[in-house]
């Protein structure tokens with residue numbers, strides 16, 4: 001009898017613990033709600049669970065000196081006990097206001113597996129930053145050559161004011177990225193149309209999110225030099241766009257040397273060359289791909305006009321464009337102005353499969369244009385940090401290429 005009581009009490013306490021810590025279907029309390037993709041969802045906005053989460057975060061910061069957090073599928077943190085979205089989720093507010101956590105980087109992946117897509121609308125108290133999923137999708141589509149993407153490209157490189165220019169939010173609250181740990185690597189984004197997740201043993205059923213990839217003509221590995229050259233240009237075009245965009249840029253480790261996962265776009269759990277860092281490839285590509293990627297990062301660091309604290313406005317940029325409505329046009333050129341020293345930066349992105357002759361505007365007074373980047377040129381001419389003086393007022397921009405010019409005395 002005593003034993004039975006004990007078992008009963010244990011079962012009861014397990015049941016009530018589950019009720020506190022996990023979200024349950026209000027119509028069936030034995031059914032866990034699954035917004036995480038893993039079968040259950042922590043009930044984060046319950047006062048007790050919230051304290052557990054906050055204590056853990058503070059512990060990581062105080063004891064381990066963690067700089068910040070990026071919350072996976074963070075929209076689950078915005079749901080109440082029955083899974084419905086909350087306008088002002090207590091946990092999100094507490095994290096924003098906490099005296100320890102307020103000194104950290106706080107970044108949301110603003111969606112979840114239950115379809116709560118909060119890009120640009122994640123509750124934030126002007127504090128939370130967001131992965132800008134629209135930046136990723138729009139950039140992928142423009143660079144691969146989808147029609148009708150010119151206008152959104154302009155919005156995205158200007159800091160996505162449509163998403164973040166509200167209250168005290170700044171361009172840096174938007175985290176721009178092309179690639180993350182989920183999905184294709186940069187190399188695979190330009191090498192595969194389809195996922196190849198055979199090694200996962202899930203019959204290719206796994207993997208979610210987006211699919212805006214283009215293999216440049218051949219699916220997967222190839223020795224075709226034209227295809228390889230096009231892929232190399234495309235990776236550089238993506239990197240140039242990311243490094244000149246207002247907002248906080250994010251890159252995936254390994255993309256700096258062109259890591260491939262052989263088309264696996266859901267590579268969790270592989271302790272193989274699919275995920276292991278390839279030091280040999282880094283060494284092989286140190287003076288080519290890697291050099292371009294690191295010089296472009298340095299260029300951003302050295303040019304504060306690429307990372308302003310406000311969204312680009314009319315005075316900050318001139319769009320060399322008078323037919324925004326032409327859906328067939330896949331070419332965009334613009335000049336970002338340097339009001340202090342006239343070190344303007346001219347950019348042009350050509351996603352057509354033919355060359356475009358661009359008319360370069362006059363450089364600011366007492367200045368002339370220098371070519372820093374032409375992704376169509378072989379290394380080391382693809383990026384020349386000191387710049388190569390431009391002759392004439394025209395520039396032929398190769399198919400699927402981009403250029404960056406800088407005005408210097």
Ligand SMILES: *[C@@H]1O[C@H](CO)[C@@H](O)[C@H](O)[C@H]1NC(C)=O
Pocket residue numbers: 028029030031032
């Ligand atoms: C409630 O959920 C449990 C667990 O999924 C399931 O076994 C049971 O059949 C459900 N009950 C009803 C009435 O749907």
Ligand SMILES: *[C@@H]1O[C@H](CO)[C@@H](O)[C@H](O)[C@H]1NC(C)=O
Pocket residue numbers: 034036037038039040113
């Ligand atoms: C949870 O949902 C995901 C889809 O988001 C699904 O793949 C998975 O099988 C579900 N897990 C369980 C245990 O129901």
Ligand SMILES: *[C@@H]1O[C@H](CO)[C@@H](O)[C@H](O)[C@H]1NC(C)=O
Pocket residue numbers: 182183184193194195207208209210211265266
């Ligand atoms: C993986 O690729 C497939 C297309 O083959 C796509 O449907 C799926 O959404 C992709 N998953 C990710 C995480 O990119």
Ligand SMILES: *[C@@H]1O[C@H](CO)[C@@H](O)[C@H](O)[C@H]1NC(C)=O
Pocket residue numbers: 193194211212
């Ligand atoms: C990619 O997604 C689009 C839109 O969701 C769909 O029409 C297309 O068939 C998909 N392509 C692949 C290769 O999965």
Ligand SMILES: *[C@@H]1O[C@H](CO)[C@@H](O)[C@H](O)[C@H]1NC(C)=O
Pocket residue numbers: 221222223
């Ligand atoms: C590319 O060339 C290498 C060396 O000749 C060869 O080993 C490899 O199988 C080739 N790959 C493809 C996809 O043809």
